[in-house]
Amino acid sequence: MSDNNMVKIKDVVKSFGQHQAVKNVSIDIKQGEFLTLLGPSGCGKTTTLRMIAGFESITSGEIVIDGKSVASQHPYERDVNTVFQSYALFPHMSVEENIAFGLKMKKYSKAKIKEEVERVLNLVQLEGYGKRKPDQLSGGQNQRVAIARALVNNPKVLLLDEPLGALDLKLRKQMQIELKHLQQKLGMTFIYVTHDQEEALTMSDRIAVMNDGHLEQLGTSREIYETPKTKFVADFIGETNLFEGEVVDSSEINAVASVEGNQIPIKPIDGLSPNKDITLTIRPELTWIEGSEPSNGKPSLQGKYVENIYVGSVQKVIVALPSGKNIVINESPMNASDLSPGDEVNVCWDVDKAGVLTS
């Protein structure tokens, strides 16, 4: 390996007949990295993963694993293992036999297999469950067996396709943390598929957001959440208020756009020019309400208070703008509201906290 990229996905395309499921995706994944493919249902996450594993052929492009192009390798020749969404545990084998399967195929000695099976059972905290059949275990336990069965082979890359999808919320959150710790402990490269953005933000070193077969944005959790590059990413990750606008004035140090009929200061990013269409993305938790227009030149939009929705950890304040569009503001649930419907309010934010999207 000349660089420390474990997996290189280069301009990969996958077509099923006329339909392109994956369109020109390129991602470099570093050794030891936790990379998540995130996107809505049908965007091509599983297909991408299956091409890495070798279950689907590549229509065009190249996949390189540990310095070797894998196009001609069968799944059983690749140094990667998969944790399937349905777990895919062999129902006619015990937990031990399931885990031993990969080592048996590699013709390890009986003693070595036994030792390795013990080791991974320990790793996933399932000591003593080796003799059971998969249908005698709970969903969460089967999940661990599936992970153990893949890990025991010491793959260079572990592929996980929505491995926590079938678990209840509480167990899922717990497993997210456990999996992340396991990955850090082993220093193994993980490629993880999910459509749950919170899960992706929690676990990943980097996230590749996919939409309709193409890569929308690749970056750390923080980059993806705080500086989304496209409208799709801004909208898909977390909650946001999106406003269409047009640049009125732009210079190196400040820029102004016309948004909802107001002249509003925006972050002066590269590539802005007068009359350019932009989208402003404003996170509810980065906005607040003031009774009068801020005098310090902070951006704000005037509207009428509509209602307050209490959702536990926050309360969502809904304000209707003159255009009829609503804007959502998150406030601490501690703040008792003294507003009544129809009151004039100003929704404010910091210039550099509102993302400016040009595509």
Added chain:
Amino acid sequence: MRARTKKVLFSWTILVYIFFYVPILILMIYSFNDSKISTSWQGFTFDWYNKLFSNSAIGSAVLNSLTVALFTTLISLIIGTTAAIALYRYDFPGKKYIDLLFYLPIVIPPIIIGVALLTVYARLKVALGIQTIIPGHVVLTTPFVTMLVMSRLQGFDHSLEDAAKDLGANAWNTFWRVTLPLIFPSILSGALLSFTISVDEFVVSFFTTGPGASTLPVMIYSMVRTGVTPEINALSTIMILVTVFVVLLAEKWRGTLNN
């Protein structure tokens, strides 16, 4: 009102069972009747069974039947299972009709299969014997094997095969260690079904067998032509008991294998 509906349903069920089983029961009882004419009860005897076992023609018919059933079962298992896997795995234009062609023999009258085979044999000048019965039985039983294996294949999670490959198993190991064990219960059901169909089959056997080479049903038919004797009752009783035994065995295996 509801109690009455229940009563009617209950009586009806009893009637259906009587209709199903009373003739068979009578036949079984008369196989122990110490009289040549099966109209009145003359006392209990094992004579007919003794006579049966000393009848060498019947002995060879039983042997013929078992031989035919054994080969039929083996051949239809191999053809039926491989066909099910192929039909399941590969898709091509017009596949729907190929699928249908495979199941058609189930509804084609056996007499047509028998006559058709006989025509082919005559044309190819094949000498008839018990070996010429086997192809006809294979035609009758294979669709059932294919159907059973196919439904099992459709029922199981295909990421299991992917998982095997992912863990380093090539196509051969994937088949022997994962696919085959998973479809095995259906293959076993197919085997028992093929065996019982073949043992009980009359029409095709009658048309395609050679002189002096009778299977049990063909033998019974030729014996009945001269009147139903208690000997035939005894023979039928044994056949029924064996069939019931095989079916019970199949049920038991299915139960244990599915878990």
